[in-house]
Amino acid sequence: MSRTLVLVRHGQSEWNLKNLFTGWKDPGLTDKGVEEAKDAGRRLKAGGFSFDIAFTSELSRAQRTLTLMLEELGQTGLETIRDVALNERDYGDLSGLNKDDAREKWGEEQVHVWRRSYDTPPPGGESLKDTGARVWPYYIHDILPKVLAGGTVLVAAHGNSLRALVMALDGLTGEEIVGQEIATGVPIVYRLNADSTVAEKQVLEG
Numbered sequence: 001m002s003r004t005l006v007l008v009r010h011g012q013s014e015w016n017l018k019n020l021f022t023g024w025k026d027p028g029l030t031d032k033g034v035e036e037a038k039d040a041g042r043r044l045k046a047g048g049f050s051f052d053i054a055f056t057s058e059l060s061r062a063q064r065t066l067t068l069m070l071e072e073l074g075q076t077g078l079e080t081i082r083d084v085a086l087n088e089r090d091y092g093d094l095s096g097l098n099k100d101d102a103r104e105k106w107g108e109e110q111v112h113v114w115r116r117s118y119d120t121p122p123p124g125g126e127s128l129k130d131t132g133a134r135v136w137p138y139y140i141h142d143i144l145p146k147v148l149a150g151g152t153v154l155v156a157a158h159g160n161s162l163r164a165l166v167m168a169l170d171g172l173t174g175e176e177i178v179g180q181e182i183a184t185g186v187p188i189v190y191r192l193n194a195d196s197t198v199a200e201k202q203v204l205e206g
C-alpha cells in the first residue's frame with residue numbers, strides 16, 4: 001500500500017521572473033523553470049517513485065512542469081487529469097501588475113496581506129480561503145480516493161493552490177499559513193494513513 005501523494009509547484013514562470021502577479025494568466029516557463037521541473041523529475045526518479053496517475057491545472061506552466069517531470073521519470077504516457085480546481089489563486093485586478101509597483105501604490109503591508117493572508121482577497125480576486133474552497137473538495141472527491149486505493153499520485157500545481165492543500169493536510173491555522181511558502185520544483189511527499197490522515201511528510205530538497 002503506497003498511499004503516497006506528491007505535490008510539486010511548477011518551475012519558475014516568465015512572470016515569476018518579471019515579478020508580475022500571475023494568477024489565472026498563462027505565461028510559460030523560463031529556462032530556469034524548465035531546469036527546475038526536470039530536476040524535480042530526476043529527484044523523484046532517484047527516490048524510486050513511479051506514479052499511477054497525475055493531476056494538474058488548466059494552466060500551461062503546471063502542465064509543462066508535469067510533462068518534463070514525467071519525461072525524466074520515463075512515464076510520459078501516464079494518465080493525467082487536468083482540472084481548473086487546481087489553478088493558481090485568481091489574483092483579480094492585480095493580475096499582470098508588477099509586485100514592487102503594487103507595494104509603492106498600496107503599501108508593503110497591504111500587498112503582503114493580499115499575497116499571504118488566509119481570508120483577505122485581492123481586489124476582484126480570490127483569498128486563500130476562496131482558493132481552498134475549490135481545491136479541497138476536488139482533493140477529497142478526485143485525488144484522495146486514488147491515494148487511499150493504494151496509489152502513488154503526482155500533483156503539479158501552483159504556489160497558492162498548493163498552499164491551500166498543505167494548510168489542510170498539515171492542519172495549519174489561518175495565522176500559520178501566512179508564513180508558508182512553496183518552493184518551485186521541490187517535491188513535497190505525503191504518506192497517508194488508511195483514514196486519510198498524514199503519516200509522514202518529506203520535502204525533497206536538492
Ligand SMILES: O=C(O)[C@@H](CO)OP(=O)(O)O
Binds near residue numbers: 024160
Ligand atoms: O503571482 C502569482 O500568481 C503568485 C505565484 O507566483 O504569486 P504570489 O507569490 O504573490 O502568491
